[in-house]
Amino acid sequence: MKKYSDMGKDELNELKAALIKEYEEIKSSGLKLDMSRGKPNTNQLDLSRGLLDAVDSKASIVSENGIECGNYAPVDGIPEAKRLMARLLMVDEDEVFVGGNSSLNLMHDVIAFCLLFPLPGGEKPWIKQEGAAFLCPVPGYDRHFAVTEHLGIKMVSVPMTSEGPDLNVVEDLIKNPIVKGMWCVPKYSNPQGVTYSDAVIKRLAAMKPAVGDFRFFFDNAYAVHDLYDDKKDELIPILPEFKKRGNENNAFIFSSTSKITFPGGGIAAVGAAKANLDFIKKNMSMQTIGYDKINQLRHARYFKDMDGIAAHMKKQAAAMRPKFEMVLNTLQSELAEHGIATWEKPLGGYFISLDAMPGSAKRVVALCRDAGLVMTPAGATYPYGNDPEDKTIRIAPSFPDVNELQKAAKLLCVCIKLAAVEKMLEK
């Protein structure tokens, strides 16, 4: 094996012919695989089946403080669910709002509130001002970008580093009063698996945006999604850092049990300091009389506390670990020595992010698709679907079985190599 950059044109042409042969062989085997979305596998869903018995017909459906969970109200959830989600969000119990089954929905709704109603610290709703823009660390989560774009908010890319977003860029951009928010996935970021360092969180917490209605939107979706017991990233509690610096109104923190129990049947929550929480409660109480409290009760009784979640997440890790290792090992053995791709080696989360040869990511994804493997569209991890270097590929190893995944990873590597050779021969 050698670096492609050390090869001459003839050698590259030979390699290309061999790769096409390999590609066609795989293609003719009739694969039908999907590594496009961060969906748990069926086996992972089965880990949470006990949840379905946690509140049965014989159980009390009254919360610990006497709320009838089957009935209307209150809007912000029951105490035992608040306590559980507060731990997950690393906020105080009185700093949490428990919602429905989707944190994306909560984020969407909070942004819609910000558009329509003045935030604490702001005078006018965002929509009544001269446009609004969000900072988007890239690569990032396509559904964050979709919500922002859909709601008419401009997006400005901020490069990621190995310990979080490039804060020099952020500090410069938040001087602009049009900048109203920033997306942050602080632990095992989607797609790179980067966890924000303590220094990054502290510097974010100390920032003074130009406007009082700026908010960081922390989506801590992978708070407990470590792959290993003995090596894991630690995220410093976020809101306390903001509070220490008197900037507690600058941050919303979201999470859910979507990737702990059921994406289609979990509970979601947002953590915020008092003024922000009051803003959410006030607007939410117009939108609904309350979310599904029986499902909140189910989760609180099933897990009891963070130890319960931790024990459960070990089972999730056992399901995910071989898949991550399979993909990473395949990338290592197939690509490492050729100098045509780099990738992160995350210790948790749901994704592996790979940078193929610049200008080749779209071609890689198209080659995969034609051979029966659906990948996240190239560019999806950038605002407006536009990866300026056309290099980032998001790998979502959770959904396929391990055997399928092996085939998928192998095919992906062949496509990365083939697209790289094609690119080099263009020059």
Next chain:
Amino acid sequence: MKKYSDMGKDELNELKAALIKEYEEIKSSGLKLDMSRGKPNTNQLDLSRGLLDAVDSKASIVSENGIECGNYAPVDGIPEAKRLMARLLMVDEDEVFVGGNSSLNLMHDVIAFCLLFPLPGGEKPWIKQEGAAFLCPVPGYDRHFAVTEHLGIKMVSVPMTSEGPDLNVVEDLIKNPIVKGMWCVPKYSNPQGVTYSDAVIKRLAAMKPAVGDFRFFFDNAYAVHDLYDDKKDELIPILPEFKKRGNENNAFIFSSTSKITFPGGGIAAVGAAKANLDFIKKNMSMQTIGYDKINQLRHARYFKDMDGIAAHMKKQAAAMRPKFEMVLNTLQSELAEHGIATWEKPLGGYFISLDAMPGSAKRVVALCRDAGLVMTPAGATYPYGNDPEDKTIRIAPSFPDVNELQKAAKLLCVCIKLAAVEKMLEK
């Protein structure tokens, strides 16, 4: 007993003294009752306990067409839940979107979509036009009015008749392009219990609003909430009437199982013709990857079909009927002959609406409150909380036990009488 209007001043003063004595006696007994909200009683919640076993840890959580209900997507729900909710909404199975636990939330979100994005038949979002107004049949549902006001939409009252809103008024008002919507509770309306007649539905369905982005918001919350087997109101299927006339894009129809199973754990849905449904699905798919499909599965498996719901609703009716009868009998025996109040005698729904002597409703509610009985605030059933005649009182008999309800109804009647006498003595 005689009409108060036949009494002279001295007689009224005597009566007042006697009523004050009666009121003070009740007050000193230390009541603590609530007839303010349409909340089911605990016994009614218990009727749905079987639902909690409908999907247990041993059950399949795969829908009839192979959707993993525990996993992400699709956004619009699973087929068996769509089928069930389509029957409730009286629309086709492909005309339904199944959401979370709250139809109020769905209504709020659809209105927010209308504000932010152009509707089929409209060119600009409502918020980009010169204001938006909704027609509000009065008395009506306070939470509808709260959503409309909160979202910055003007409200215009339309009087109710015994068979629905006054359509001459409606036809006149919808000529104004600022009028973008109308609230309608078509069956057992909140609070009067009026069911729209076939003629009313047909005339609404034939209407030609001035603008293409006008919508009727039908909230069919009490679709199956009959009190009696042998006498019940029948609502004609709404959307088919609109379709027959080529006006299918003019109507959204909402419902939920909040008052069938659990207000804090049911499922909600919206029915609409294709273009409207696509509008909802498109915007919802930005907001969430999907609602709680396990709870959808629970409901679909528990009820199976409308026969299942009908059998269940007989039990609900058995719980509600004695309460309605208790209140109506008390009103009849205490008030009928005095000529100081009128009220509806609904055959279903959750409320009884009473018109006290004009100018006395606020006083009645205050008297009740001071004696330990919380009623819906006077004026709440009108836009901006403003009942121009200060006469409508909404009675919600579901939540108290029958014994408590008897005391509450008696107290209410004393307060109505006392406030009427006070009012008459003012003149």
